[in-house]
Amino acid sequence: MTRVFSGVKPTGHLTLGNYLGAMRRWTEVDQHRSDAVFCIVDLHALTVDHDPARVRRLSRQGATLLLASGLDPELCTVFLQSHVDEHTRLSYLLECVATDGEMRRMIQYKEKAVRERERGGSVRLSLLTYPVLMAADILAYGADEVPVGDDQAQHVELARDLAVRFNQRYGHTFVVPKVTSPRVAARVMNLQDPTSKMGKSDDSGPGIVYLLDEPDVVRKKVMRAVTDSGQDVVYDREQRPGVTNLLDVLAACTDGNPESLAGVYRSYGALKKDTAEAVVEVLRPVQERHRELCADPAYVEGVLRDGAEKARAMARPTVDTAYRAIGL
Numbered sequence: 001m002t003r004v005f006s007g008v009k010p011t012g013h014l015t016l017g018n019y020l021g022a023m024r025r026w027t028e029v030d031q032h033r034s035d036a037v038f039c040i041v042d043l044h045a046l047t048v049d050h051d052p053a054r055v056r057r058l059s060r061q062g063a064t065l066l067l068a069s070g071l072d073p074e075l076c077t078v079f080l081q082s083h084v085d086e087h088t089r090l091s092y093l094l095e096c097v098a099t100d101g102e103m104r105r106m107i108q109y110k111e112k113a114v115r116e117r118e119r120g121g122s123v124r125l126s127l128l129t130y131p132v133l134m135a136a137d138i139l140a141y142g143a144d145e146v147p148v149g150d151d152q153a154q155h156v157e158l159a160r161d162l163a164v165r166f167n168q169r170y171g172h173t174f175v176v177p178k179v180t181s182p183r184v185a186a187r188v189m190n191l192q193d194p195t196s197k198m199g200k201s202d203d204s205g206p207g208i209v210y211l212l213d214e215p216d217v218v219r220k221k222v223m224r225a226v227t228d229s230g231q232d233v234v235y236d237r238e239q240r241p242g243v244t245n246l247l248d249v250l251a252a253c254t255d256g257n258p259e260s261l262a263g264v265y266r267s268y269g270a271l272k273k274d275t276a277e278a279v280v281e282v283l284r285p286v287q288e289r290h291r292e293l294c295a296d297p298a299y300v301e302g303v304l305r306d307g308a309e310k311a312r313a314m315a316r317p318t319v320d321t322a323y324r325a326i327g328l
């Protein structure tokens with residue numbers, strides 16, 4: 001059976017980008033047709049300035065939202081990365097296979113390092129090595145497929161490269177994974193700045209729809225989205241990034257085709273109104289289930305405990321094989 005692995009970082013509140021770019025596929029497709037493993041990758045939240053209590057809170061909230069969005073612990077495995085030591089055990093071996101040049105070329109590192117320096121902070125070494133830990137997350141489970149938004153495609157490519165290199169040097173150990181991204185909304189853009197992605201760690205509130213935003217907040221954010229000069233609704237990522245982003249979001253929420261939807265609308269106002277309502281409808285069941293789960297934190301803790309046990313049992317044999325193969 002195909003093995004699927006993916007994760008989310010508890011660095012902020014989960015967004016519509018996380019949902020449309022990754023989570024929805026996990027619940028609707030992946031958990032039903034594969035042996036799927038989903039993880040709150042809390043160690044990755046330590047790569048930038050962090051508040052320990054906030055990371056702990058966001059990790060629980062993230063896990064609760066994964067379940068609220070429809071992940072079913074009977075069908076898949078859900079756990080916190082820090083509960084399973086295999087991730088860091090393997091990460092070190094992969095650091096001995098990766099090169100520093102490879103790490104410095106990662107786009108997210110370059111962007112985030114600049115941001116940290118602009119804020120006057122220093123860049124943690126873990127920010128540089130984070131894609132290696134992510135490769136370990138994936139390779140430890142022998143994942144065939146990694147469903148992610150396209151901002152993460154470069155990191156999955158690195159995991160592939162490291163798997164191939166390790167296998168060539170030390171004998172076949174790892175499955176070489178491949179990325180799977182949704183056809184529409186693989187990169188949801190910030191509503192106030194449609195040239196940059198809707199990222200949960202950016203904290204630029206009005207441009208980001210959070211999964212737990214109340215319907216009226218969603219409507220306000222979508223209605224105030226920056227559109228482009230001109231009146232006509234055209235699907236063109238380069239020239240009309242604002243309108244194109246709304247078309248992508250509407251298409252993803254309604255299982256439509258963004259190019260055909262462009263032909264349906266004569267004004268930005270009507271497009272925004274329908275997009276806002278479509279987002280509200282997509283979020284409604286997630287928010288309802290989230291309220292129920294919040295009333296039962298012991299259930300979520302139990303899922304995470306059982307999930308970690310299952311995950312450990314899956315990862316350990318591969319990581320042990322890698323230790324032997326590399327000469328330990």
Ligand code: ADP
Pocket residue numbers: 006007008009010011017018019020021022023147148149150151152185186187188189197198199200201
């Ligand atoms: P972030 O901190 O940027 O939200 P994560 O690494 O926690 O990123 O993202 C979890 C998943 O959500 C990843 O598969 C990522 O590719 C996807 N994702 C994040 N932001 C977006 C976006 N704006 N559009 C589409 N997918 C996204």
